[in-house]
Amino acid sequence: MQVFTEKAQLIQAVREKKSNGESIGLVPTMGALHEGHLSLVKNALLDSDQVVVSIFVNPTQFDNQADLEKYPRTLDNDLKLLEGLSSDLWVFSPTASELYDNKIHSEHFDFEGLEHVMEGKYRTGHFDGVGTVVKRLFEVITPDKAFFGEKDFQQLQIVRKLTEKTGLPVQIIGCPILREESGLARSSRNERLSSQSRQNAAFIYKTLSEVKELFGTKSAEYIHNWVSDRFKNYPFLKLEYFEIADTKTLQKIDNKVKGQEYRAFIAAYADDIRLIDNISLNN
The missing domain is CATH 3.30.1300.10 (Pantoate-beta-alanine ligase, C-terminal domain)
Structure with a gap:
């Protein structure tokens, strides 16, 4: 398994894969991986020649600084879990300054009202942050397909709208919610x-x-x-x-x-x- 921390190295590696006609699948995560994330990776492995898993706690989508600070960061364990799925996976785990070129702030998006209800109503600026990081990951990794869980269904619809409005040529794949034995959605x-x-x-x-x-x-x-x-x-x-x-x-x-x-x-x-x-x- 190969871990990339710099954009330039990953961009070059993706170009080489695509020049050989291979497809790229992306599973964007913020780490602290669990079975729900792994189910997305399994879907991506079945549907892509090369799978990239991004592990990046995105500061632009947190409206609560305390929530950002408390968010679990378990990179070593995440890598072990991914290695258990496939040794051929690529992991992209940049710093915020690396991903955003030292310009860590959100773009503003018009998602035609999708961003103002439910999560958007209670988490100010959240979906601008989501749109910003997903757009950036798509620009860097240029995946053919990206896999998102339906637990964050509003986010899934936002990302679909993002690709529609930006013209980014990425197919968005929604994957079923994985639940604990009690029924609680994995998170x-x-x-x-x-x-x-x-x-x-x-x-x-x-x-x-x-x-x-x-x-x-x-x-x-x-x-x-x-x-x-x-x-x-x-x-x-x-x-x-x-x-x-x-x-x-x-x-x-x-x-x-x-x-x-x-x-x-x-x-x-x-x-x-x-x-x-x-x-x-x-x-």
């Missing part, structure tokens, strides 16, 4: 939960599963109120938001329309740790 943040909080957090997926059942017969307003009441009566988690939204526009719905696709989204706190999850309501 690097889970490692900061106590064992009890981790058990309590399974309530998020349990609620989403019941929302999916209710969606067949109940209105969006009824379900919204039901979820709010359910969390009020559950002392171990604090609900930040719950939305039922159109899959493409991410706008919350008032009434269901036949033929449209919808997802339910939740953000909640277990102690001081923020967790997100979502579920498709159409299948």
